[in-house]
Amino acid sequence: MAKYLLSLVPVALFGLVAVYFGLGLQRDPGILPSALIDQPVPAFDLPALKDGAAGLAGADLTGQVTLVNVFASWCVPCRYEHPLLMRLAADQTVTVHGLNWKDKPADAIRWLEELGDPYARIGSDPSGRAGIDLGVYGVPETYVIDADGRIRYKQVGPMTPELLDGTILPLIESLRR
Amino acid sequence: MRRSPTALALALALAISAPASAVQPDEMLDDPALEARARTLSQGIRCLVCQNQSIDDSNAGLARDLRLIVRERLLAGDEDQAVLDFLTRRYGDFVLLEPPFTPRTYALWYGPAVMLALGLAAVALFTLRRRRDRAAAGPAPLSEMERRRLAALFDDDGPPA
Numbered sequence: 001m002a003k004y005l006l007s008l009v010p011v012a013l014f015g016l017v018a019v020y021f022g023l024g025l026q027r028d029p030g031i032l033p034s035a036l037i038d039q040p041v042p043a044f045d046l047p048a049l050k051d052g053a054a055g056l057a058g059a060d061l062t063g064q065v066t067l068v069n070v071f072a073s074w075c076v077p078c079r080y081e082h083p084l085l086m087r088l089a090a091d092q093t094v095t096v097h098g099l100n101w102k103d104k105p106a107d108a109i110r111w112l113e114e115l116g117d118p119y120a121r122i123g124s125d126p127s128g129r130a131g132i133d134l135g136v137y138g139v140p141e142t143y144v145i146d147a148d149g150r151i152r153y154k155q156v157g158p159m160t161p162e163l164l165d166g167t168i169l170p171l172i173e174s175l176r177r
Numbered sequence: 178m179r180r181s182p183t184a185l186a187l188a189l190a191l192a193i194s195a196p197a198s199a200v201q202p203d204e205m206l207d208d209p210a211l212e213a214r215a216r217t218l219s220q221g222i223r224c225l226v227c228q229n230q231s232i233d234d235s236n237a238g239l240a241r242d243l244r245l246i247v248r249e250r251l252l253a254g255d256e257d258q259a260v261l262d263f264l265t266r267r268y269g270d271f272v273l274l275e276p277p278f279t280p281r282t283y284a285l286w287y288g289p290a291v292m293l294a295l296g297l298a299a300v301a302l303f304t305l306r307r308r309r310d311r312a313a314a315g316p317a318p319l320s321e322m323e324r325r326r327l328a329a330l331f332d333d334d335g336p337p338a
Contacts, residue, residue, distance in 0.1 A: 009299075010295075029228060030228070036266075036267065128238075128239075132243075132267060134267070137225040137239055138225075
């Protein structure tokens, strides 16, 4: 009897490994968790898109919970999430700042004129260097920054109502308490 | 296959061609030693957009940005490990094509060897047990055909007792 049970051990071991790999394979490899969670936002100071507007610097991200949305005029999914950002701005749920990544300021200005501007401040990063310091590797991305200026969450890909209601808004709530 | 100078020329050309890389001339550093270091480092850094290519091979915009950053850090005097640390601080360990050897990845690095050892142990146990069982059981009994042949040899009276 013991011999029979012993021969089941490799099967059980295989089962365990299969479950572990199976769960892992269901995760999307395109979504990288941020390496900077809970760390302070790296220092940066970006100019505005146009004269007279407000640029975006690391110092602007302390004092209250904010969202930093990385966008570009050439980014198609950014259009998809834009109405959500407009709603957040209109309802004044949370302050949303924009980081215009690897884009021409003229194109971004035109894009915002067409779709609306939900951003309190916009930083222009045509070279993408400030983005690299943040760990940006694509657009759109959205960072939740707490009142101390620490990165608390990174949303890779467009914001959806489910993600907003299920993850982002509850997180903002808990950070405000 | 028809012998043709064209085919031969093509075969030679393919044989001596170097593996393709995406490094543009305007990215390359003037110092060949630094450029060589940059290329080696780049081959170990993952392009996060394509994911299975190194930044040395990838045509993605981000790959070019990272290639330029690697060269920038080298020009600033960073050691190889410092350049890699610069990137992993921002993007995490996944940006390296070769997983680092840390307590978190022990299972990854030791796993295959452990599995092999377990497998060999299982085979050893199984073989020894079978050998022991076979020795304990003594000679195998005669099959039906073997018994009939024996009977025929002894003229149907069977073997002497």
